Amino acid sequence: MGGLSEAVHGILNVGPSVMLPVIIFIVGLFFRVRPGKSLTAGITVGIGMIGINLVINLLTTSVGPAAQAMVKRFGLNLTVIDAGWPAVSAGSWAQPVSAIMIPIILIINIGMIVANLTKTLDIDIWNYWHIIAAASTAFIITKSWWFSIVCGIIYEVAVLLIADFTAPKIEEYYGLEGISFPTGSADAYGLIGIPISMLVSKIPGIKNLDADPETIQKRFGVFGEPMVMGIIIGIALAALGGYNFPNILKLGMSMGGVMFLMPRMVKILMEGLIPIQEGAQKVLQEKYGNRKLYLGMDAALSTGAPATLATGLLMVPITLFLAVILPGNRVLPFGDLASIPFFVALVVPSRKGNIVHSVISCTIMMVFALYMATDFAPVLTQMMNGIVKFPHGAAQVTNLDTGGNVLNWLILKFAQVLKPLF
Template sequence: MMNVIWDFVRANPTVVMALCLAAAAWVSGAHFSKAVAGAVQLAIAITGIVATVGVLTTVYQPALRAMAQHTGIDLPVADVGWAPIATITWSSPYTLLFLGLALLVNVAMFKWHRTRTIDIDIFDIWHLAFTGLLALYVGAPVVVVLLFIVLLVVLKLMNADLMKPTFNDLLGDTSSLMTTTHLNYMINPLVMVLDRIYSRCSGWLDRYDIDAAALNNRIGFAGSRFAIGMYIGIFVGLLGRLGVGPMLVLGFTLATTLELFNIIGGWFTAAVDPLTQALTDKLNAHFAGQPFNIGLDWAFLSSRAEVWATANILAPIMLLEALVLPGNRILPLGGIMAMGVTPALLVVTRGKVIRMVVIGAVELPLFLWAGSLSAGFVTHATNALAGSQHLMAISAATKEGPIEQFLAITLGRCHTGDWRWLVITVVAFTVYLLLFAWYAHAMRRRNRDYTES
């Protein structure tokens, strides 16, 4: 009987995940009809993403081979952006396990007064789950991965509290309850180190900072997903010495898939809404009358023009870096608008665009390397979901949490029996925690300045 059930799970991962989501939403208090509707939307979103990725990889695989043949630049991994990666991650039942664990840690820390943040950004648990699934794929035991997830949840909640006064400053609202536990802000400690170096070497450039809103207005359509898709498609075609017709096919295909990824990502967010709302209602009822901050998606800062201006400037920089970076295997496509990079830059630099661009350009290799290293896992998971072994290698060039992905990989490798990986893992986690402790101290000092001013 167990063999029959296991065979069904392996053969129908989309159906199984949809049933798991419906059950989780219903148990959490969502109406049965809404829970079922969310499950159906999830299945549709997964099907749509898999089909769109199939189109993209079918068109780009021969073009990237031609580019490698004519230029020697071998980038066999296609960057599909955040939406397919989120869908792939949410298709795993482990994601619900990680979500339940994260909620338990959050409730415990709040009750013990170790955080003032209640995280209701249920959808974005996928970033954390992706990191855990990557560790499992590389070879880490489940228990070790669960402990790793607990550590990251604790640090993310601490970071949400540390960033709260800066968010108030950026939004111009000291009474706001909004903060975020989004994984993209866990690169803040490294960004702060680079910011200190920048202050010592090039701080005088702040006098010539850019008006981000004016820059965005000037860029206009030229910075849209459609336009960027056309630029990259034509660029790849030129490098591969393709004809005008195939070159335009590359451009229109990428432009279309970028738009589709964004639309289907919206379907996926809607699919998780019944579970999100049910859990939010439970948390609000449980902590009624207690003061707390609300953990949201990072997008409440999207009104800041610096985020988009920096992303537009970093897009061509990232493409050039990808072509020459040693060890990089991924061609930026779906994630070329570096939204996994710019929010942390905004928080640490407090909106200085030149600083954001310079520091962003320095840290972009981390994202490209992480995308290259995680490509095996992402491709394997996508092929399992699609029931196919013919998709080209895919990953995400600007997936949030590159450092956490490196840690996940070392965590898996250290269980292979090689003592060198054990040493590397211990050193890596030690440096990671010490750097976060230094960053926390610096942020508390910044927060005292906010209080005194």
């Protein structure tokens, strides 16, 4: 098992910009795309992923410090610290059950496609850690290998079904034809956020508000341009963090750059995926008629839409405010604040990019997330103990990506209920 774990980590450490071209090339050959075309497609996807990661790095390294500055400036003092998704990912991979889950995840996914139980081929292996976190949660509570594996499979099935269900909206709103998002955090937040957004859209006085980027641009002219919106939001975040004037302008320009560059990086990646998707659909139509296949990709692709980025960035100060006022909440949002734009990936298209509806919906969604993350803290603290360095002053640690994730929380409750049987 140790050897398998080392092999898995060796592959993952290469990174998506190298592994994705290899995966795309293999998938292309499987679906009878010419080798040269498959190779070109894979390289194009890898280059697109490099661009996306560069922009995401600009986003997280800019928003993260601003959020931390807000925490310090307003003197927020809560005892459970959000350690961020990298810490929980490391804690999940450190559990004994983690290595065996990779082949199991692949087998289950392929089996479900063959049995026509899912249309999503999940090639986003870096986000398999969400499924592994579910299995690791069950293992920490019960110490049962087989039960942990079952919990991981349940989580995977749920993620694939949500990805299938939301794929038409992904295609329609983001323009990502043949793509779905089997990303555990985005799917779990969507599971709560989409029903909430449907209710929000029926509230008198709010339901008629048109606040998608196109309408904002028409109404406010240059101030409605996505890059200008990014600059304004960046300036607001920096001001809340107490930045000096030059740094306020720097953060504003960085967020304007993210808004401008991300759609272009996603477009490059999609140029590589189109021939593979066309090849897959041709083979499936020959064999199964009108059956469709989605390529499962990282929900980070959603940040190519200005409304998704705007909603996610606006949710940073709102989440901090909620953490302070909610009775019974003990979580100090911290490490995952910069990841919030990825959490809203499925909520925004359900509202056709209406930023007002999306922000209201995500605010309600985040209330549930904070309470779940508080409840999850003891188990996540145990998962990360000795694996990562805890933030200074933290009595316990949790995170929003996993702890505030309803699918993981349901696995937690399931394992706790059945624990006496083990």
